Amino acid sequence: MLTDLNAQQFQKDGYFVVEGVLEGEALASIRAASLALVDADPPDTQRRVWHERVLFRRKPFRDLFRIPRLTESARALMGDDVQLLALDLLYVAAGEGNIGWHRDVTFVCNKTISMNTGIYLDDMTDERGPLRVVPGSHQWEDTPLKDDPRLANAVEVPVKAGTAVFFDAALWHTGGTNRTDRPRLALFPYFGRYWVKRMDNYFTQPLPADLLASDDPMTRQLLGLGLRKDVASYHGDNEGYNRSRGEAGIDFPD
Numbered sequence: 001m002l003t004d005l006n007a008q009q010f011q012k013d014g015y016f017v018v019e020g021v022l023e024g025e026a027l028a029s030i031r032a033a034s035l036a037l038v039d040a041d042p043p044d045t046q047r048r049v050w051h052e053r054v055l056f057r058r059k060p061f062r063d064l065f066r067i068p069r070l071t072e073s074a075r076a077l078m079g080d081d082v083q084l085l086a087l088d089l090l091y092v093a094a095g096e097g098n099i100g101w102h103r104d105v106t107f108v109c110n111k112t113i114s115m116n117t118g119i120y121l122d123d124m125t126d127e128r129g130p131l132r133v134v135p136g137s138h139q140w141e142d143t144p145l146k147d148d149p150r151l152a153n154a155v156e157v158p159v160k161a162g163t164a165v166f167f168d169a170a171l172w173h174t175g176g177t178n179r180t181d182r183p184r185l186a187l188f189p190y191f192g193r194y195w196v197k198r199m200d201n202y203f204t205q206p207l208p209a210d211l212l213a214s215d216d217p218m219t220r221q222l223l224g225l226g227l228r229k230d231v232a233s234y235h236g237d238n239e240g241y242n243r244s245r246g247e248a249g250i251d252f253p254d
Contacts, residue, residue, distance in 0.1 A: 001068075002076040010077045011112070014138035015167035018073045021119055026067060029060040031121045034185050038091055046096045052087040056140070056208050061087065064189070065211075065219040068163065070119075074191050075218075075244040077166050078115050081194035081233035085114065097129045101144035101151065104169040104190075108141055114169040121185040123161050128184055129176025130158045131165055137172035146171045146203035153227040176246045194221070194233035209239040 002018070010016040022030060024211060037050055055061040064070060064087075077081045103118055124130035134154045137144070144151065151172075157165055169190070178184045207223065214220060217228040227233060 001072050007076055009167065009187070011169075012134040013172045014171040015133050015135070015165060015200075016077060017157065017159060018069065018164045018166065020158065020162060021067065021069045022121075022178035026060075026063065027033055027121070027162045028140040029063075030187065031185065032169060033060045034060045034089055034091075034187075035123060037089065038183060038185070041091075046092070046093045048091045049089075050089040055087055055089060055203060056211065059229075061187075062211060064187075064206060065214075065216070065222060070117075070189070071218050071222065073164065073166065074115070074117070074189070078112060078191050079193055080231045081227060082191050082222070083196070083224055084193045085196065085198055086188075086190040088188040088190070090184075090186050090188060092129075092178050093179050094174070094178055094183060095102055096178055097175050097184065099175065101146065101170050101172055101174045106143060108139060108170050112138075114190065114196060116169050117189045117191065118165045119187040119189070120159055120163060120168075121161055121163075122182075124157075124159050124163075126156075126176075127178075127179045129178045131155055131167075132176065133157050133167060134172040138170040140172075155244075171233065194224070194227060194231075196225075217221065228245075228250050 001017075008017060037054070038045075038048075041048060052061075066148065071082075105114060118131055122128060132154050134144070134150060137150070153170075156176075159165060211223060212225075220226050221231070222227050
């Protein structure tokens with residue numbers, strides 16, 4: 001599992017690589033389920049994202065919560081109150097993929113508030129267009145422009161299939177063009193602190209029964225169903241403190 005030094009490196013650079021998050025049967029089953037989704041799309045599809053409402057209908061994606069190397073790495077880098085905010089599968093056809101430099105959030109903080117994660121289902125060789133990042137850019141307040149001289153400090157992150165690249169959502173990053181004759185597939189769990197909530201109807205559709213009924217504390221926390229015992233978060237963990245900051249009335253009725 002990750003160490004404090006690993007977490008410090010993540011805070012400094014804005015990204016951290018963990019090998020072997022998916023391997024063996026887990027990698028094979030997720031890749032097969034992903035290819036089945038691809039095959040159901042029109043053959044001329046160039047780029048496609050499937051979100052968790054689609055993915056959770058398929059057992060290999062629900063089984064992600066049973067992989068400690070993923071959940072414990074996310075906890076070590078994000079914090080004890082880590083929550084899953086989204087789960088996307090990204091498909092990039094041959095010859096496609098360069099979407100330009102960007103960051104996933106446009107505000108910065110002195111700690112990681114949300115964190116994206118690329119779990120690649122194929123070896124990310126130079127020809128496949130691996131992730132590129134600018135180390136330390138998660139601490140900058142501006143967004144990247146294509147002629148920004150700081151882009152010269154960008155590094156490529158080529159990884160083996162099943163490797164996870166955790167990166168602060170404010171980090172400047174891009175993906176290269178897929179210059180192979182095969183599609184590129186990657187799974188993107190997006191994590192945030194427990195008090196961070198999405199601005200859409202996340203999980204208003206019923207969760208699959210085996211997730212909703214799960215008694216695994218980490219699974220329930222990741223899905224926003226409840227914090228684990230003795231894990232504190234900004235929202236709702238200290239009502240006395242909350243009351244001391246307000247006054248009786250609509251917000252804090254007597």
